[in-house]
Amino acid sequence: MPNVIIIILIVLVSLFIIGTIVVCSFLDRKVHLKTRVKKRDPDYYIAGGVAPERILFRTSDGIPAVGLFYSASKEKKPIVILLHGYAYHMGGYHERTSRLLKEGWHVFTFDFRGCGESPHNTCTIGLKETLDVLGAVEYLKSREDVDLDKMILWGGSMGAVTALRSMKILDNITAVIADSPYYDMLTVLGIRLKRKNIPSFISHYFALVLSLMTAGNQWKNSVANDIRNINSVPVLFIHGDKDIDIDVDDTIRLHGMYKGPKQLMILEGHTHHDHDNIPGYIDESIEFIKKHLSSSE
Numbered sequence: 001m002p003n004v005i006i007i008i009l010i011v012l013v014s015l016f017i018i019g020t021i022v023v024c025s026f027l028d029r030k031v032h033l034k035t036r037v038k039k040r041d042p043d044y045y046i047a048g049g050v051a052p053e054r055i056l057f058r059t060s061d062g063i064p065a066v067g068l069f070y071s072a073s074k075e076k077k078p079i080v081i082l083l084h085g086y087a088y089h090m091g092g093y094h095e096r097t098s099r100l101l102k103e104g105w106h107v108f109t110f111d112f113r114g115c116g117e118s119p120h121n122t123c124t125i126g127l128k129e130t131l132d133v134l135g136a137v138e139y140l141k142s143r144e145d146v147d148l149d150k151m152i153l154w155g156g157s158m159g160a161v162t163a164l165r166s167m168k169i170l171d172n173i174t175a176v177i178a179d180s181p182y183y184d185m186l187t188v189l190g191i192r193l194k195r196k197n198i199p200s201f202i203s204h205y206f207a208l209v210l211s212l213m214t215a216g217n218q219w220k221n222s223v224a225n226d227i228r229n230i231n232s233v234p235v236l237f238i239h240g241d242k243d244i245d246i247d248v249d250d251t252i253r254l255h256g257m258y259k260g261p262k263q264l265m266i267l268e269g270h271t272h273h274d275h276d277n278i279p280g281y282i283d284e285s286i287e288f289i290k291k292h293l294s295s296s297e
Contacts, residue, residue: 045091047107050071060138063113063135065113065132066090067136070097072101079152080106085159089115093109100286105289106145124215125158128216134170163176165227167227176233177285178236180240181250185219186221188250193206195244223254233261234263234288235263237263239252242271
């Protein structure tokens, strides 16, 4: 009898492992089919009449990455770094980029690891993407037309998380715009499961799935812990109150606990982070940037 029980346990564990591998493979393929597109026509990236320079650089841990540099002029100007969300790419911010260029600021955007044209296979949903930002900043240091003492990070979703985390490792950030960040990964998973009437403890299983997919510990993927002791960088927190991907309460909690200069913008009736078409969204974001660029002079 004990041998039968052991065999049953082995079979159940094996099925669990196989099932987890299948789920990981399915989700990984789904994400990468969505984000890994062929190289787009160069005209697709034109914004505000400006054709960007295509930049090849390496992340701080040596992974190749692809970026776009939009030049406002040949003079030394502030730089706005745009950070895209999970399963997205660097080319989706035409209106935002056009407006930033009109203000006379350079714009740099790039594909995170495992996304778009960047060749590495593993996107980590905010765990290691700060290493991509470090590589981007290292590249920007080589340019005489970039004033890195006036650097703004503007991110959405995973990009917002990465922007917030970058405050811990970069000492020259003028301001951050964080649109739809999560508080921590277990909270995101728990809320999503709750909406589907699935017990929240199952979130630990999906944390395991994500950890295997991203080669990182998603149980400890907490933005709140990373920004808890930062108090010097101005942050504009933004979230749509109808967001079903990341709950608006995540941003409200982050805003409440953040000790530095901060503003909160709740977008009533709007969903997840793609907000450029909302009247006033870009205007208010630009005013926030102007305010803190002028105060840094």
